[in-house]
Amino acid sequence: xxLAIIIPYYKVIFFRETLQSLAxxxxxxxSVYIGDDASPENPAELLREFEGKxxxxxKKFEQNLGSTSLTKHWDRCLAMMNLEEWFMxxxxxxxxxxxxxxxxxxxxxxxxQENITVLKLSSAIVDESSTAVYEKKAExxxxxxIEHFFDKFVYEGRSSLSEHIFRKSAYxxxxxxxxxxxxxxxxxALLEFSEYGNIMFLESAKCFVRVSAKSISGNPDxxxxxxxxxxxxxxxxxxxxLIKFNKDEKKKLFNLIEWYEKEKKIxxxxxxxxxxxxxxxxxxxxxxxxx
Numbered sequence: 001x002x003l004a005i006i007i008p009y010y011k012v013i014f015f016r017e018t019l020q021s022l023a024x025x026x027x028x029x030x031s032v033y034i035g036d037d038a039s040p041e042n043p044a045e046l047l048r049e050f051e052g053k054x055x056x057x058x059k060k061f062e063q064n065l066g067s068t069s070l071t072k073h074w075d076r077c078l079a080m081m082n083l084e085e086w087f088m089x090x091x092x093x094x095x096x097x098x099x100x101x102x103x104x105x106x107x108x109x110x111x112x113q114e115n116i117t118v119l120k121l122s123s124a125i126v127d128e129s130s131t132a133v134y135e136k137k138a139e140x141x142x143x144x145x146i147e148h149f150f151d152k153f154v155y156e157g158r159s160s161l162s163e164h165i166f167r168k169s170a171y172x173x174x175x176x177x178x179x180x181x182x183x184x185x186x187x188x189a190l191l192e193f194s195e196y197g198n199i200m201f202l203e204s205a206k207c208f209v210r211v212s213a214k215s216i217s218g219n220p221d222x223x224x225x226x227x228x229x230x231x232x233x234x235x236x237x238x239x240x241x242l243i244k245f246n247k248d249e250k251k252k253l254f255n256l257i258e259w260y261e262k263e264k265k266i267x268x269x270x271x272x273x274x275x276x277x278x279x280x281x282x283x284x285x286x287x288x289x290x291x
Contacts, residue, residue, distance in 0.1 A: 037075030
């Protein structure tokens with residue numbers, strides 16, 4: 001089997017729907033690794049219901065990491081993998097369309113031929129009752145990860161960790177950056193794991209991403225200062241890779257950073273800032289650097 005589905009588990013409330021979506025897959029060439037983050041909600045009884053329906057490896061960790069470093073919990077869950085070459089990290093409240101795994105195998109060969117290390121499913125946002133409240137528009141079959149970044153951050157698109165499938169070798173090379181609450185860690189992984197290159201979309205497969213009052217993304221005002229710090233660290237990391245951006249892309253990036261600095265009260269580190277801003281904006285760029 002080439003695909004591992006990693007579930008960092010903590011909450012049981014929506015977990016049945018997650019597991020049922022895996023049991024419903026039309027292609028069962030996948031392994032599921034569930035890393036229990038010292039949850040007070042024991043999923044043992046629920047897991048017994050799904051025994052024999054797909055391959056499950058479950059491990060309960062004694063130390064809770066998600067409250068201090070969610071990415072470190074992802075890392076120890078990923079360490080549970082065996083020889084799979086691709087993985088996705090599926091939230092314990094998210095779920096997949098029944099053809100998700102089949103579509104992965106349908107496109108895997110093309111992705112490897114094109115040296116693409118990030119695949120992305122179509123997605124929908126669902127509420128606590130599993131009612132879709134937002135569906136993402138259709139995407140190009142192959143698309144620049146930089147263009148996708150601007151779609152989300154400039155044109156008010158959206159993206160979440162659960163809808164990605166990553167090549168393990170890309171993870172081994174870059175790892176997930178340990179940002180506060182893992183805020184933007186998935187966004188940075190999409191750029192870094194793809195080497196700021198192309199990603200491939202599996203349009204007919206869908207990930208249903210749940211946003212509720214129980215999730216970090218469902219609480220926009222929770223831990224605001226820490227999220228702002230994560231935004232600074234995110235853009236600091238991107239600015240270490242300005243060579244990957246053409247002039248027009250840099251212009252968009254710098255305008256976006258300017259907005260974030262004003263709105264989030266942060267200061268982003270841009271290497272050779274005066275030179276970069278001058279090359280993109282001319283003398284207006286020098287003014288931007290000081291004002």
